[in-house]
Amino acid sequence: MAVAAFHQAIGTPHSSLHHEFRENSLRLNSNSFRLEIGVSRRGCHRSDQRNFCVVQASTSQTSVFDPVSSPSTNNTNNSKKKSNETALILMRHGESLWNEKNLFTGCVDVPLTKKGVEEAIEAGKRISNIPVDMIYTSALIRAQMTAMLAMTQHRRRKVPIIIHNESEQARTWSEIFSEDTKRQSIPVIAAWQLNERMYGELQGLNKQETADRYGKEQVHEWRRSYDIPPPNGESLEMCAERAVAYFKDQIEPQLLSGKNVMIAAHGNSLRSIIMYLDKLTSQEVISLELSTGIPMLYIFKEGKFIRRGSPVAPTEAGVYAYTRGLAQYRQKLDEMFH
Numbered sequence: 001m002a003v004a005a006f007h008q009a010i011g012t013p014h015s016s017l018h019h020e021f022r023e024n025s026l027r028l029n030s031n032s033f034r035l036e037i038g039v040s041r042r043g044c045h046r047s048d049q050r051n052f053c054v055v056q057a058s059t060s061q062t063s064v065f066d067p068v069s070s071p072s073t074n075n076t077n078n079s080k081k082k083s084n085e086t087a088l089i090l091m092r093h094g095e096s097l098w099n100e101k102n103l104f105t106g107c108v109d110v111p112l113t114k115k116g117v118e119e120a121i122e123a124g125k126r127i128s129n130i131p132v133d134m135i136y137t138s139a140l141i142r143a144q145m146t147a148m149l150a151m152t153q154h155r156r157r158k159v160p161i162i163i164h165n166e167s168e169q170a171r172t173w174s175e176i177f178s179e180d181t182k183r184q185s186i187p188v189i190a191a192w193q194l195n196e197r198m199y200g201e202l203q204g205l206n207k208q209e210t211a212d213r214y215g216k217e218q219v220h221e222w223r224r225s226y227d228i229p230p231p232n233g234e235s236l237e238m239c240a241e242r243a244v245a246y247f248k249d250q251i252e253p254q255l256l257s258g259k260n261v262m263i264a265a266h267g268n269s270l271r272s273i274i275m276y277l278d279k280l281t282s283q284e285v286i287s288l289e290l291s292t293g294i295p296m297l298y299i300f301k302e303g304k305f306i307r308r309g310s311p312v313a314p315t316e317a318g319v320y321a322y323t324r325g326l327a328q329y330r331q332k333l334d335e336m337f338h
Ligand SMILES: O=C(O)[C@@H](CO)OP(=O)(O)O
Pocket: 099, 103, 104, 105, 106, 107, 196, 199, 223, 267, 268
């Protein structure tokens, strides 16, 4: 993205650029960034006469969505759907017990604090009027807790259900036998590829003590540079190799086929995905910081990702992260649930 334009838009000195998606980033609504989409479309089969659509992704994950309720899925004709917009929500997990203690966490599987639980619920309120047909989380509990807690606030009241594809038995033992119930569910796919960057020998160390010991600059380099890994850990570049590949292979096809997607993941796995979506350079990504529990909305339309900022609370009047399609969806929810 054009950093100068961003800097101009938010009126901050270039050096203090932080791409935090708080309310001020909503001013970037008109920014859009071209992406090369080189993905194959997945099959969408009519499984019954009521437009119930079962999509078999390449990982053999079976997902369901309800075409009636989402603005992007008004019919099952893929060629028509392609011209429609779909929503992509990115959400960093709420505060974890190790965020609170200021410890390097990486792939250590730590739960949320009470504050993190509240952040996840608050994030859920902010996206409660945005359609969600599929959820992707990392394999780590803090991202999964965040996604589940956020969905307790969603006005559509669909039930997020974790898909277990790890074995044939897991698949059959978690089968649902009602098409109606499936329509009221949101498949949740947990993928290790979306995990936090593996922090190597820094995992479990206190961030301040590490800076005192190795120097602030060295630690900043380990934490924020693109290609310098922490000792025996992953650089952002290495993290991007798996997280962005997963996004391109598994998530983009879902967006292309008309589904609205939420991703609940981590500071660095999401930084790498945003770097891809916004075409940031390895220099620009250094200053990209994500807050815990702040949802970020992108619209995927005609092969482009358009950043809309962070949706504000549903009670607020000027929800200008919304597009016309999303406003209509919200209106439909008002009619359905009032
Ligand atoms: O400790 C971690 O795993 C990450 C995210 O909390 O920290 P950092 O901000 O240093 O990338």
